[in-house]
Amino acid sequence: xxxxxxxxxxxxxxxxxxxxxxxxxxxxxxxxxxxxxxxxxxxxxxxxxxxxxxxxxxxxxxxxxxxxxxxxxxxxxxxxxxxxxxxxxxxxxxxxxxxxxxxxxxxxxxxxxxxxxxxxxxxxxxxxxxxxxxxxxxxxxxxxxxxxxxxxxxxxxxxxxxxxxxxxxxxxxxxxxxxxxxxxxxxxxxxxxxxxxxxxxxxxxxxxxxxxxxxxxxxxxxxxxxxxxxxxxxxxxxxxxxxxxxxxxxxxxxxxxxxxxxxxxxxxxxxxxxxxxxxxxxxxxxxxxx
Amino acid sequence: xxxxxxxxxxxxxxxxxxxxxxxxxxxxxxxxxxxxxxxxxxxxxxxxxxxxxxxxxxxxxxxxxxxxxxxxxxxxxxxxxxxxxxxxxxxxxxxxxxxxxxxxxxxxxxxxxxxxxxxxxxxxxxxxxxxxxxxxxxxxxxxxxxxxxxxxxxxxxxxxxxxxxxxxxxxxxxxxxxxxxxxxxxxxxxxxxxxxxxxxxxxxxxxxxxxxxxxxxxxxxxxxxxxxxxxxxxxxxxxxxxxxxxxxxxxxxxxxxxxxxxxxxxxxxxxxxxxxxxxxxxxxxxxxxx
Numbered sequence: 001x002x003x004x005x006x007x008x009x010x011x012x013x014x015x016x017x018x019x020x021x022x023x024x025x026x027x028x029x030x031x032x033x034x035x036x037x038x039x040x041x042x043x044x045x046x047x048x049x050x051x052x053x054x055x056x057x058x059x060x061x062x063x064x065x066x067x068x069x070x071x072x073x074x075x076x077x078x079x080x081x082x083x084x085x086x087x088x089x090x091x092x093x094x095x096x097x098x099x100x101x102x103x104x105x106x107x108x109x110x111x112x113x114x115x116x117x118x119x120x121x122x123x124x125x126x127x128x129x130x131x132x133x134x135x136x137x138x139x140x141x142x143x144x145x146x147x148x149x150x151x152x153x154x155x156x157x158x159x160x161x162x163x164x165x166x167x168x169x170x171x172x173x174x175x176x177x178x179x180x181x182x183x184x185x186x187x188x189x190x191x192x193x194x195x196x197x198x199x200x201x202x203x204x205x206x207x208x209x210x211x212x213x214x215x216x217x218x219x220x221x222x223x224x225x226x227x228x229x230x231x232x233x234x235x236x237x238x239x240x241x242x243x244x245x246x247x248x249x250x251x252x253x254x255x256x257x258x259x260x261x262x263x264x265x266x267x268x269x270x271x272x273x274x275x276x277x278x279x280x281x282x283x284x285x286x287x288x289x290x
Numbered sequence: 291x292x293x294x295x296x297x298x299x300x301x302x303x304x305x306x307x308x309x310x311x312x313x314x315x316x317x318x319x320x321x322x323x324x325x326x327x328x329x330x331x332x333x334x335x336x337x338x339x340x341x342x343x344x345x346x347x348x349x350x351x352x353x354x355x356x357x358x359x360x361x362x363x364x365x366x367x368x369x370x371x372x373x374x375x376x377x378x379x380x381x382x383x384x385x386x387x388x389x390x391x392x393x394x395x396x397x398x399x400x401x402x403x404x405x406x407x408x409x410x411x412x413x414x415x416x417x418x419x420x421x422x423x424x425x426x427x428x429x430x431x432x433x434x435x436x437x438x439x440x441x442x443x444x445x446x447x448x449x450x451x452x453x454x455x456x457x458x459x460x461x462x463x464x465x466x467x468x469x470x471x472x473x474x475x476x477x478x479x480x481x482x483x484x485x486x487x488x489x490x491x492x493x494x495x496x497x498x499x500x501x502x503x504x505x506x507x508x509x510x511x512x513x514x515x516x517x518x519x520x521x522x523x524x525x526x527x528x529x530x531x532x533x534x535x536x537x538x539x540x541x542x543x544x545x546x547x548x549x550x551x552x553x554x555x556x557x558x559x560x561x562x563x564x565x566x567x568x569x570x571x572x573x574x575x576x577x578x579x580x
Binding site: 060063064083086087090091094095096098100102133183184187188190191194195197198200201202203204205208211212214215265266267268270272275276278279280282283287 | 350353354373376377380381384385386388390392423473474477478480481484485487488490491492493494495498501502504505555556557558560562565566568569570572573577
């Protein structure tokens with residue numbers, strides 16, 4: 001396999017451990033990638049067919065009894081680029097094999113049930129690549145910023161860890177990516193949404209309220225990331241000031257995760273020679289009346 | 291707008307009326323398209339950004355209160371290329387704006403409810419492009435081939451027509467495409483699935499049973515197409531021996547249908563200048579403690 005400019009597996013280069021320090025995290029860095037933007041985009045394009053083939057193999061396995069699947073969990077503040085990931089990374093493979101789900105603030109009905117219930121309903125089916133734009137982690141982040149106590153928050157973290165452990169044991173690979181944009185870059189991206197009439201629909205005055213709580217969010221993000229980065233479902237925190245880097249890193253992480261699933265084409269569950277003989281009878285003939 | 295090789299709108303060139311004669315239909319034709327394969331693929335690629343922009347506009351409208359949406363209904367016999375349409379036409383736009391649904395034979399639970407119930411649950415939400423791989427029409431085709439009486443079949447046709455009328459009145463554009471492959475080409479495609487181990491998962495011995503009922507299917511297809519091609523939701527029957535043509539025709543039909551929706555970017559529902567001023571205060575500053 002050609003490594004392109006990846007000197008290190010992005011899943012290793014960006015992995016969160018219990019000492020992860022978000023304050024020291026460079027949001028314009030390109031960890032693991034040694035070349036520039038053009039090379040990253042070219043490498044991604046060059047790998048797209050391979051990614052697509054792996055996805056088809058996963059899908060084929062799902063159609064023939066395997067439970068294997070992948071869930072990509074994408075988190076990040078407004079403008080960090082979660083939508084762009086969905087578009088540019090997931091857009092590389094057959095849309096029939098991708099299940100996208102964007103989570104909003106829970107509805108009254110969702111509030112009345114355990115917080116993981118709506119997550120469970122949206123999990124990818126066998127053979128699929130699921131993509132969560134926001135996720136179960138909103139149920140730690142938003143309450144955490146709005147005053148939930150540390151103990152209760154830690155309890156939610158444990159519930160999520162247990163939930164993810166069960167999922168992984170049930171042959172679902174989990175790839176958790178948290179896009180981290182800098183305060184300055186977020187400001188510039190919000191300004192663009194205000195300056196361009198074709199971007200107004202992406203802006204909400206609420207975005208500025210959330211921006212006003214920057215440090216609270218950073219602090220809760222650090223807690224959440226530390227508590228829920230497990231061996232079986234670690235977090236990658238991704239510098240997101242360069243959109244090209246974030247996309248290249250997630251694309252590569254997804255490709256490598258699929259490679260490690262060691263997928264093969266499913267065996268036929270019918271007698272190929274027999275079916276071939278049956279079909280052959282019809283090949284040079286006119287269709288029969290039936 | 292450049293027309294490329296489209297001398298006629300494919301929606302017009304391929305439209306079914308009550309006299310539609312499926313026996314006389316050339317499955318290797320390219321109605322409306324005057325050039326060859328390379329030109330068709332190049333034209334599609336050249337139009338992809340425009341299609342993608344229109345889709346984004348539809349999506350933006352959906353986020354801001356409009357009910358507008360599009361439903362693409364894809365029918366066709368095995369190997370006709372429905373999956374390829376999903377991949378190559380729908381794959382041109384942001385996956386976040388596309389809702390794909392593949393219908394299988396109804397489950398026992400689905401059989402116990404009105405046949406349109408599962409269809410209703412899968413309809414695209416405002417702003418989305420829905421794609422049905424098989425659809426409500428399976429509930430005419432399969433029973434029609436297996437002995438349902440003409441009267442009962444016609445009644446189902448009327449129910450579907452009423453259902454689609456309500457949908458169109460509720461601002462859902464419906465684009466119905468029926469891919470028609472020839473008997474010979476279907477045979478070759480099935481053979482490829484048997485000859486290539488990476489295609490075995492796409493084959494089922496049942497496909498040969500269905501192939502054995504070729505004329506029954508053709509006959510019921512003709513009935514169904516005639517009865518359910520309405521002014522508000524006409525059928526396009528698409529020659530599918532050339533995959534490139536089928537994809538180009540559906541892509542162009544979708545693009546033109548989106549153009550006719552006369553979409554505009556939604557107006558901001560906030561005071562842009564005020565928000566700009568609020569944001570400006572934060573642009574050169576450090577984030578504030580909150």
